[in-house]
Amino acid sequence: MIAVSGASRPSVLFVTDLAYEAQGRRYCDEDIFLTSRLRETFDVALCHPRDAAALLDRFDAVVVRNSGPVLHYQEAYDAFRTRARESGARVHNSLDGRGDMAGKQYLVDLSRAGFPVIPTVDRAADLWLLPRSAGYVVKPKLGADSVGLRFTDEPEYPEGGDGTLLVQPRIDFRYEVSFYFVGHDFQYALHAPHPARRWVLEPYAPTAADLDFARRFVEWNTLTHGIQRVDACRTPEGGLLLVELEDLNPYLSLDLVSDRVREAFVARMRDSVRELLA
Known part of the structure; x- marks a missing residue:
């Protein structure tokens, strides 16, 4: 009780x-x-x-x-x-999400299922599935904030790393964009126009196709109550690829949105907590 x-x-x-x-x-x-x-x-x-x-x-x-x-x-x-x-x-957030709160296994699962996500493997035997790239990223499956992340010229797996490390190709992208949701309700989007400055964000007006992309991952997730941030990168060809589905404690960058958007977010978050208590 x-x-x-x-x-x-x-x-x-x-x-x-x-x-x-x-x-x-x-x-x-x-x-x-x-x-x-x-x-x-x-x-x-x-x-x-x-x-x-x-x-x-x-x-x-x-x-x-x-x-x-x-x-x-x-x-x-x-x-x-x-x-x-x-x-x-x-x-x-409720403890039933299957995004970042459960580790980064979801990136492997979504990649295998053909979702628009940066190709990801977690076993040495699957390295051949990755596309050729000018470089690769190796990071812990339970990592965060770039802890333990390293770059390699070739797709490689340290001995004994199966199941604990992720390998991805380094993606050439135009910019990163984040979509913020409370429950399944879209609130706002922000993007980083300069790839080297991830947290220098500006308001972003998503297209209908952008929102369809983001909602696909929100619908895939099993989160009952809470806040989700869908992080994606825009490829040179114009498509979006999922970078991260943050459903544990996503930073919201509320200082970068307008007063109207911020007030609407606060109201929706308050309602979400009320719904949890109902």
């Missing part, structure tokens, strides 16, 4: 690492803003992800936001997921 607060308003445990430093992003500012707005509707308390498992039973819902890469506190994150499932805690 979830402990219901004695107050008239639902209580929310907001999980964030305000001290986490990320290149080109200020996680703390975003979460300070979001909690200030959620307090208009809920009683909100903040905690570090290492403390979430011990505290979650005291709240009506848990909102996981900018908690940083879980590989930095994997044991605590696993304990949180186990405790949340055992207690039936209401978690936003």
Whole structure:
């Protein structure tokens, strides 16, 4: 059973690492803003992800936001997921997504299924499936924020790496673009016009084809409640390829959108938490 607060308003445990430093992003500012707005509707308390498992039973819902890469506190994150499932805690994002919250196996699965995704393999025996490229990327399946990422001239697999490492061709792309959703509802899009400056983002007006592309992955995902960010790159031929399906704690870049878009996002997120509590 979830402990219901004695107050008239639902209580929310907001999980964030305000001290986490990320290149080109200020996680703390975003979460300070979001909690200030959620307090208009809920009683909100903040905690570090290492403390979430011990505290979650005291709240009506848990909102996981900018908690940083879980590989930095994997044991605590696993304990949180186990405790949340055992207690039936209401978690936003819900723990049933199969994007980044479950590791990057989805990139292999989607590649095998023929989805428009950067070709990805996780076994030495499958390296031949990758297209020829001027270079390749090798990264941990459970990695994040480029931790453990390295570049090679040829597709190669370190001995003993099967199942734990991903190999992809380096893609020549025009720019990266991100689509932000709450539940299955599209909110806004941002793009990085300069490939070498990933987090220098500008508002982007998606076409109908762009939204169809992004919604295909949102529909494929099994996330019941929460926020998703679909990251893609635009190829020289004009198509889009999935780079990442972030459904654990996607940074939202809310400081880069208009007041109208930001207010609409806050309202939809608030409704999403209400839906979780209903």
